[in-house]
Amino acid sequence: MAPRTRKPERRTEALSRERIIEAAVELLDTAGEGGLTFRALTERLSTGAGAIYWHVANKDELLDAATDAVVTDALALKPARVPGSPQDRIRAVALGLFDAIDAHPWLAAQLATQLSRGPSKSVTPRILESIGQQVRALGVPESRWFTATTVLMHYILGAAGQNAVNGRAHGPGVNRGEFFNAVSAAWKQLDPDDYPFTRAIVDQMRDHDDRAEFLAGIALILAGITAGRSRTP
Amino acid sequence: MAPRTRKPERRTEALSRERIIEAAVELLDTAGEGGLTFRALTERLSTGAGAIYWHVANKDELLDAATDAVVTDALALKPARVPGSPQDRIRAVALGLFDAIDAHPWLAAQLATQLSRGPSKSVTPRILESIGQQVRALGVPESRWFTATTVLMHYILGAAGQNAVNGRAHGPGVNRGEFFNAVSAAWKQLDPDDYPFTRAIVDQMRDHDDRAEFLAGIALILAGITAGRSRTP
DNA sequence: ACCTGAACACCGTTCAAGT
DNA sequence: ACCTGAACACCGTTCAAGT
Numbered sequence: 001m002a003p004r005t006r007k008p009e010r011r012t013e014a015l016s017r018e019r020i021i022e023a024a025v026e027l028l029d030t031a032g033e034g035g036l037t038f039r040a041l042t043e044r045l046s047t048g049a050g051a052i053y054w055h056v057a058n059k060d061e062l063l064d065a066a067t068d069a070v071v072t073d074a075l076a077l078k079p080a081r082v083p084g085s086p087q088d089r090i091r092a093v094a095l096g097l098f099d100a101i102d103a104h105p106w107l108a109a110q111l112a113t114q115l116s117r118g119p120s121k122s123v124t125p126r127i128l129e130s131i132g133q134q135v136r137a138l139g140v141p142e143s144r145w146f147t148a149t150t151v152l153m154h155y156i157l158g159a160a161g162q163n164a165v166n167g168r169a170h171g172p173g174v175n176r177g178e179f180f181n182a183v184s185a186a187w188k189q190l191d192p193d194d195y196p197f198t199r200a201i202v203d204q205m206r207d208h209d210d211r212a213e214f215l216a217g218i219a220l221i222l223a224g225i226t227a228g229r230s231r232t233p
Numbered sequence: 234m235a236p237r238t239r240k241p242e243r244r245t246e247a248l249s250r251e252r253i254i255e256a257a258v259e260l261l262d263t264a265g266e267g268g269l270t271f272r273a274l275t276e277r278l279s280t281g282a283g284a285i286y287w288h289v290a291n292k293d294e295l296l297d298a299a300t301d302a303v304v305t306d307a308l309a310l311k312p313a314r315v316p317g318s319p320q321d322r323i324r325a326v327a328l329g330l331f332d333a334i335d336a337h338p339w340l341a342a343q344l345a346t347q348l349s350r351g352p353s354k355s356v357t358p359r360i361l362e363s364i365g366q367q368v369r370a371l372g373v374p375e376s377r378w379f380t381a382t383t384v385l386m387h388y389i390l391g392a393a394g395q396n397a398v399n400g401r402a403h404g405p406g407v408n409r410g411e412f413f414n415a416v417s418a419a420w421k422q423l424d425p426d427d428y429p430f431t432r433a434i435v436d437q438m439r440d441h442d443d444r445a446e447f448l449a450g451i452a453l454i455l456a457g458i459t460a461g462r463s464r465t466p
Numbered sequence: 467a468c469c470t471g472a473a474c475a476c477c478g479t480t481c482a483a484g485t
Numbered sequence: 486a487c488c489t490g491a492a493c494a495c496c497g498t499t500c501a502a503g504t
Contacts, residue, residue: 015469038497048470049498055468059497112345115395125420125431132430145430146437147449151388154395154450158387162348187358197365197378198358204379216380217387224457248488271478281489282479288487292478 015047017055017065024066028106036063064121067110071123074100075130086137087222093130094156094218098211101160108161115157127153140225148225155217163210180206248280250288250298257299261339269296297354300343304356307333308363319370320455326363327389327451331444334393341394348390360386373458381458388450396443413439 013019023044027036038049038059045052056062074096082092101107115124132149140148167176184206187198246252256277260269271282271292278285289295307329315325334340348357365382373381400409417439420431 037495039495042471048472050471050500051469053498109342109346112391112394113342113398115398125423125428128434129428129431132434136430136433142433143437144449144453146434146441147446147453149430149434150392150395150446151450151453154391155384155387158345158391159383161345162383162387165346165348190358195358195362197369197382198362200369200375201361201365201379201382204376208379213380213383216377217384220377220380220384220457221454222457223460224453224455227456227460270476272476275490281491283481283490284488286479 015045015051015055020045020052020055021062021065021069024062025070025104028066029104033106033109063110064114067107067114068121068123070100070104070107071097071111071126075126086134089137090131090134090152090222091215091218093134094152094214095211097127097156098160098163098214101157101164102167105164105167108157108164111157112161127157131156135225138222138225144225151221151224152218155221159214159217163214167210248278248284248288253278253285253288254295254298254302257295258303258337261299262337266339266342296343297347300340300347301354301356303333303337303340304330304344304359308359319367322370323364323367323385323455324448324451326367327385327447328444330360330389331393331396331447334390334397335400338397338400341390341397344390345394360390364389368458371458377458384454384457385451388454392447392450396447400443 020041023041024036027040027044031040036059038052041052042049056065075093077092077096082089084092101111111123114122128149131152132145135145135148135152138148166179184202187195187202187205190199192199253274256274257269260273260277264273269292271285274285275282289298308326310325310329315322317325334344344356347355361382364385365378368378368381368385371381399412417435420428420435420438423432425432
């Protein structure tokens with residue numbers, strides 16, 4: 001399984017848009033947001049800068065394409081075919097995005113910015129569709145489709161993003177547990193008069209299970225969708 | 234009211250951390266995310282780069298400080314003193330953040346990234362506290378405080394952020410209405426087999442009122458919080 | 467058609483030197 | 486203590502030149 005050659009092997013397959021996007025995702029995953037540079041990319045692909053610009057307009061388009069590729073992959077499990085109730089399928093879509101953002105933390109900021117950019121190229125319709133089809137299956141009246149779906153979407157992306165950032169190393173050798181301990185300690189120093197609530201939930205925050213907490217949030221929103229079902233005819 | 238001198242007036246007040254943050258916010262507001270550079274800052278403050286570094290550690294700290302200043306300002310209306318029910322006060326906090334993000338669109342991405350960074354310096358406790366105190370006043374059992382508050386927070390920041398991006402010019406001379414028309418047109422071109430839901434809500438999306446839609450989302454979550462109130466003892 | 471790689475303009479940050 | 490501004494390393498992007 002060890003590579004035969006020790007020097008960075010010469011490119012075998014021709015350069016292509018797909019190959020560039022693949023390398024971009026790898027760089028983002030291993031080196032983070034700031035790790036994606038054209039210089040790092042040219043080295044990894046053993047090519048020149050101009051070659052990349054032949055396949056890709058600029059860095060923004062490359063970031064969009066990387067986001068698109070990863071999100072498409074995350075939603076590829078065809079949630080419509082997952083067995084169970086619409087609620088089950090909403091949880092499946094939510095966890096799919098949760099895991100994707102957990103595996104690719106750079107996705108969080110990217111999705112936040114990109115959510116409503118250029119109409120067609122955006123990943124928004126794909127996410128909206130995956131969630132919305134299940135909202136519809138829930139029996140929500142059409143007049144409330146938009147609200148119910150966007151509430152779910154914003155919560156999913158926000159919570160997953162926060163979780164992903166929490167889970168990453170904050171400095172060398174800082175793991176998840178240490179990070180939460182540090183936050184807890186800092187929050188316990190807050191002025192009790194100004195921050196009674198924050199101090200009260202410190203333990204809840206430190207000890208929570210990310211996934212269970214995420215699903216509790218989904219459940220709360222589903223309850224709100226159901227509660228309002230008969231309100232607007 | 235016209236300035237007496239035509240040349241950029243020499244600095245009168247001494248440079249200070251506050252003055253630098255103020256100028257940073259102005260640059261972000263007028264020139265956007267990419268408009269904040271140390272060169273633009275030195276010109277506006279008629280000083281040298283080193284002078285800024287004397288008061289501020291680096292660009293990240295400056296961005297954090299700018300975010301902090303604007304959020305503090307947005308929450309300064311002391312929502313606890315706004316008359317009305319806890320629901321009314323939650324709406325007041327939500328609209329305060331909504332308006333702040335609308336006035337400072339760069340806040341959206343900044344908050345998304347910063348939500349859970351360095352424990353103490355973060356704006357998270359301030360936002361959590363403003364919302365959480367009202368959640369508590371709602372009579373939610375303590376075991377559900379964390380979930381209810383984070384769901385509200387993620388929705389508020391996500392929806393407000395999306396709204397802010399939508400509202401900005403996307404290219405020269407593109408206003409809000411034109412932007413939504415363009416998105417609608419693009420979404421109507423989507424494959425009816427793959428995107429039945431998205432196509433169905435196109436009109437709802439184009440014609441919606443931002444503020445009313447935002448408050449409808451808040452109402453949905455409040456319904457979920459209330460619905461679940463008696464579930465967990 | 468596809469690729470090379472030097473060159474350009476610009477950026478965040480540093481630091482010896484001034485007051 | 487506070488400020489100056491040249492210098493450094495690095496970045497995205499361009500483009501004449503190659504194949």
